[in-house]
Structures are given as structure tokens and as C-alpha cells.
Amino acid sequence: MKSKVAFLPYGIWMLLFTIVPLGLVAYFGLTDEAGHWTMSNLIRVSDYAYVFIKSIWLAVVATVICLIIAYPLAYILSRISENRQRMMVMIVMLPMWMNFLLRTYAWMTLLEGTGIINSLLKIIGIGPLNMINTAGAVVLGMVYNYLPFMILPLYSIMTKIDGSVIEAAQDLGSNNWQVFSKIVLPLSVPGITTGIIMVFVPAVSTFIISRMLGGNTTMLIGDLIELQFLGNAYNPNLGAAISMVLMVLILICMTFLNKMDSEEMEGMLI
Amino acid sequence: MKRKTSGLSKFYMGLVLFFLYMPIFVLIFYSFNESKSRSNFTGFSLKWYLQLFQNDQLLSALMNTLIIAVVSSVAATILGTMAAVGIFSLKKWARSLVMNVTYLPIINPEIVIGVSLMLLFLLFKMEFGMLTLILAHISFSVPYVILNVLPKLRQMDIHLYEAAQDLGCSPISSFFKVVVPEIMPGVLSGFMMAFTYSLDDFIISYFTSGAKTQTLPIYIYSMARKKVNPQINALSTIIFVIVLVILLLINWNDSRKEKQLKLKRREQI
Numbered sequence: 001m002k003s004k005v006a007f008l009p010y011g012i013w014m015l016l017f018t019i020v021p022l023g024l025v026a027y028f029g030l031t032d033e034a035g036h037w038t039m040s041n042l043i044r045v046s047d048y049a050y051v052f053i054k055s056i057w058l059a060v061v062a063t064v065i066c067l068i069i070a071y072p073l074a075y076i077l078s079r080i081s082e083n084r085q086r087m088m089v090m091i092v093m094l095p096m097w098m099n100f101l102l103r104t105y106a107w108m109t110l111l112e113g114t115g116i117i118n119s120l121l122k123i124i125g126i127g128p129l130n131m132i133n134t135a136g137a138v139v140l141g142m143v144y145n146y147l148p149f150m151i152l153p154l155y156s157i158m159t160k161i162d163g164s165v166i167e168a169a170q171d172l173g174s175n176n177w178q179v180f181s182k183i184v185l186p187l188s189v190p191g192i193t194t195g196i197i198m199v200f201v202p203a204v205s206t207f208i209i210s211r212m213l214g215g216n217t218t219m220l221i222g223d224l225i226e227l228q229f230l231g232n233a234y235n236p237n238l239g240a241a242i243s244m245v246l247m248v249l250i251l252i253c254m255t256f257l258n259k260m261d262s263e264e265m266e267g268m269l270i
Numbered sequence: 271m272k273r274k275t276s277g278l279s280k281f282y283m284g285l286v287l288f289f290l291y292m293p294i295f296v297l298i299f300y301s302f303n304e305s306k307s308r309s310n311f312t313g314f315s316l317k318w319y320l321q322l323f324q325n326d327q328l329l330s331a332l333m334n335t336l337i338i339a340v341v342s343s344v345a346a347t348i349l350g351t352m353a354a355v356g357i358f359s360l361k362k363w364a365r366s367l368v369m370n371v372t373y374l375p376i377i378n379p380e381i382v383i384g385v386s387l388m389l390l391f392l393l394f395k396m397e398f399g400m401l402t403l404i405l406a407h408i409s410f411s412v413p414y415v416i417l418n419v420l421p422k423l424r425q426m427d428i429h430l431y432e433a434a435q436d437l438g439c440s441p442i443s444s445f446f447k448v449v450v451p452e453i454m455p456g457v458l459s460g461f462m463m464a465f466t467y468s469l470d471d472f473i474i475s476y477f478t479s480g481a482k483t484q485t486l487p488i489y490i491y492s493m494a495r496k497k498v499n500p501q502i503n504a505l506s507t508i509i510f511v512i513v514l515v516i517l518l519l520i521n522w523n524d525s526r527k528e529k530q531l532k533l534k535r536r537e538q539i
Contacts, residue, residue, distance in 0.1 A: 021390040083525070
């Protein structure tokens with residue numbers, strides 16, 4: 001097919017709406033208000049190192065918890081009978097279709113001082129516990145919101161594991177642990193890396209979950225960026241510099257989780 | 271093959287489902303509460319639903335969301351399908367370059383995409399509103415359309431397209447008669463993805479909407495900031511029911527198709 005003309009509109013679009021905007025972020029990050037080149041924004045980012053460390057730490061904790069919860073679930077899902085599998089996967093994924101603001105709001109009402117968890121605890125004679133506006137609440141919000149992003153790639157990779165391979169290993173005398181560590185785990189590594197990226201990236205850059213569940217106690221990178229563009233601290237140059245650092249951070253994290261090739265990405269999109 | 275689910279597995283699945291659904295069910299339960307309290311159930315009432323339907327701000331936000339979703343997903347589908355066909359015919363190095371740029375909006379954190387588009391619209395001195403929202407939504411959904419259409423193009427037998435031309439079709443009519451039907455499933459799933467992502471998007475919209483135009487997620491955010499607002503519970507319930515019905519329909523449709531396939535196969539045997 002010789003249809004390069006068909007590419008033209010997208011080529012222009014891509015230039016205008018992907019490359020130019022990201023170039024603008026770099027430009028703002030490297031200039032001052034008057035438009036002179038400067039490194040001062042990037043240097044000022046280091047003042048917020050504690051925000052970066054906190055964001056990365058909370059996102060790592062949330063990602064690990066997601067992996068721990070999702071891995072057995074994905075395995076169980078991939079091994080149930082096929083006609084029930086579709087239904088079960090749908091049930092697991094359904095909450096993901098609710099807007100994440102509503103889901104986060106739900107936890108706000110559960111965790112608050114006069115919320116339902118505290119009133120239940122009161123009956124048993126514990127509490128009231130201070131749960132909302134803590135770092136723990138933010139991690140909980142991340143886990144709750146992004147868990148499906150971990151389950152889905154793990155599940156789709158595990159359905160591809162041929163059952164007869166597992167049987168063969170069992171026939172050859174492997175015990176359950178060996179089957180897991182020698183077959184299931186190595187074959188599911190691409191799903192694990194995709195899942196980690198899909199949870200870590202939104203978690204490390206969130207600003208709503210931290211604001212709704214963390215109150216003013218937990219300032220994350222996302223909050224910091226938002227403040228520079230739409231908040232009181234209006235300073236797009238600094239905001240752009242923080243965004244640049246965030247982008248580089250995620251790029252490093254991705255190369256670290258070594259390359260996701262294009263085919264895996266397509267598989268990830270359901 | 272072992273296909274029985276053990277008791278432990280069932281228990282684990284139940285536990286995770288409890289975690290996933292409990293918050294939503296609590297919201298739904300309290301949406302029928304007479305008082306504003308979120309821990310005491312004082313009596314059954316539908317008043318929050320009534321208030322919701324009289325809430326003009328909410329209804330206009332809903333309208334905006336639907337307009338943006340329809341316009342942006344149709345535009346993204348057309349642009350993305352053309353792009354996929356174009357990319358397919360590019361040379362290898364150009365293709366991988368374009369694909370790398372296409373992945374950028376998917377890989378980058380949404381907040382960075384939102385901020386970058388905001389800077390673009392500021393540069394062009396565009397007024398923030400419906401137009402900027404639609405442009406932003408098209409640009410984050412086009413990659414998904416491309417990624418859905420490209421595999422279908424790869425699976426297609428290119429000789430069919432050539433055969434159509436050998437038999438006298440013009441390149442354009444053979445494209446519409448041969449290629450389009452082949453890639454249609456990819457185009458449709460790309461469209462569905464673009465549509466749902468547009469409906470659901472908050473972060474990118476937040477940076478590109480300006481002060482005057484609200485979409486439903488932005489309105490939900492402004493409601494949630496006021497903390498106690500039982501209208502959100504009512505809204506959640508409605509959205510939950512809609513999502514449930516749609517997913518059940520899809521599921522039902524899929525399993526019906528599968529049954530038909532199985533029947534056909536049996537007949538052939």
C-alpha cells in the first residue's frame with residue numbers, strides 16, 4: 001500500500017500536539033520569566049528533594065502492595081474454567097470503570113474521624129483512630145485506584161502460560177514451589193514489569209489522591225506541579241522544571257525495568 | 271488439567287472483591303440516607319437523587335462531557351486510522367521514530383501531558399474552554415486508536431488489496447472495500463477506548479479547561495472538595511448502575527457470539 005499521504009495529518013498533529021508541547025515544557029524549565037536561558041529552575045527543584053523522595057517512597061510502597069495482592073489473584077483468575085473466567089474478570093474490573101474521583105471520595109467517607117470504620121471500631125471499643133490525612137491513607141488510595149492496572153497485565157500474561165507446561169513439570173517431579181519459581185514466575189515477568197510501570201507512573205505523579213486522602217500533610221510531586229500552574233504559587237518556569245525532572249525520573253525507571261518493546265505495550269491495552 | 275478452584279482461592283478472591291466493592295457499596299447505601307451523615311442511617315429517602323436532577327451545573331457538566339467525548343473520539347478515530355495506514359507504509363526507521371513519539375502521551379504521566387498542552391494553548395493565546403478540551407482529548411486518545419488499528423493492518427493479507435486492484439478496483443475503492451472491513455474491529459475498539467478515556471479523564475481536562483467550562487469529572491472534584499455532599503453518593507450509584515448494565519450487555523453479547531460459533535463448528539463436524 002502506498003499511502004504515505006494518509007500519514008500527513010497525523011504527522012502535523014503529532015508535531016503540534018506532542019512534540020511542541022513537550023518542547024515548551026523544556027523551554028519553560030530552562031528559562032526565567034523574561035525568557036533568558038537559566039539553570040536556576042532546575043537548581044531550585046533540588047529544594048524539593050524531600051517531596052520527590054516522599055512521592056517515590058509512597059509510590060513504591062503502593063506498587064509493591066499492588067503486586068502482592070494482584071499476583072495470586074491473577075493466577076487464580078487465569079486457572080478457573082473459561083466460561084466463569086470472563087464473568088470473574090469483568091467483576092474484578094468493574095470498579096475501574098467508575099471515575100477515580102468517586103472511588104477516592106468513597107475512601108474519604110470511610111476513613112474520616114466520624115466515618116463508618118471509626119463508628120464500627122467504637123462498637124468494639126477501639127478508637128477513634130486517626131486514619132484520614134495520613135501517608136497511610138494516601139498509599140491506601142493509590143492501591144485501591146491502581147490495583148486493576150496490576151491485575152490486568154498479570155492476568156493476560158498468565159492466561160498465555162500453557163497448562164501442559166505446568167503438568168509436564170509436575171509429571172517430572174516438581175513440587176508446587178518449583179512449579180512456581182521455575183515456570184510460572186519466569187513466564188510472568190513481562191506482566192510484572194508492565195504492571196509495575198502501570199501502577200508506579202500514575203502513583204508517583206498523582207495529585208488528587210494525596211489531596212483528598214492526605215489533606216495538607218502529604219505533598220507529592222503532582223501537588224507541587226499543580227501549585228505552580230494553577231495554584232497560589234504560580235510559577236510555570238519552576239513547574240516546568242519539576243515536570244522535566246519527573247519525566248526523566250520515569251524514563252530512568254522504565255529503562256531500569258528494562259525496555260518494554262512495542263508488542264508488549266499493545267498487549268497491555270487489553 | 272486441574273480446573274477446580276480450591277477453597278483458599280475462593281476465599282482470597284472474595285477478600286479482594288470485598289476490598290474493591292466495599293467502598294462503592296457504602297456510598298450506594300448512604301445515597302439513600304435521609305440525613306447528611308455518613309455513619310448513621312437515619313431513614314430512607316430519595317431526596318439526594320431529586321437534588322441531583324435539579325442541579326443545573328451538574329447537568330451542563332454532563333452535557334459538556336458527552337459533547338467532548340463524542341467529538342474527540344470520532345475525530346481521534348478518523349485521524350488515528352489514517353495515521354495507522356500511513357505509518358504502515360512508512361520505511362522502517364521512520365516508522366519506529368513515529369511510534370516512539372506516539373508512545374510519548376501514553377508513557378508520560380498525565381499531569382505532564384496536561385501541563386504541556388496548557389503551555390501550548392497559552393502560547394497560542396487560545397481561550398480555555400470546549401475547544402481546548404476537545405483538542406486535548408483528541409491528542410491523548412489518538413495513540414490508542416493507532417495502537418488498536420496497527421495490529422489489524424499487520425494481520426491483513428496485503429495480497430487481497432493488490433488482487434482487488436488487479437481485478438479493476440481503483441486504489442481508493444479497493445481500500446474501502448478490502449482494507450476497511452479488515453481493520454474495522456481495531457477501529458471500533460480504538461473508538462471505544464477513545465470514548466471511555468475521554469468520558470473519564472480528569473487530570474488533562476483539569477489543566478486545559480479554564481475556569482468557566484466544567485466536565486463531569488471536574489465538577490465531581492469541585493463537589494468532593496466540599497467534603498460532605500450526599501449528591502456525590504447518588505451520582506456514584508447512578509454511574510455504577512450504568513456501568514454494570516453496559517458491562518453485562520457486553521458480556522452477554524460476547525458469550526452469545528461464542529455459543530453461536532461453537533454451534534456452527536459442531537454443525538460442520
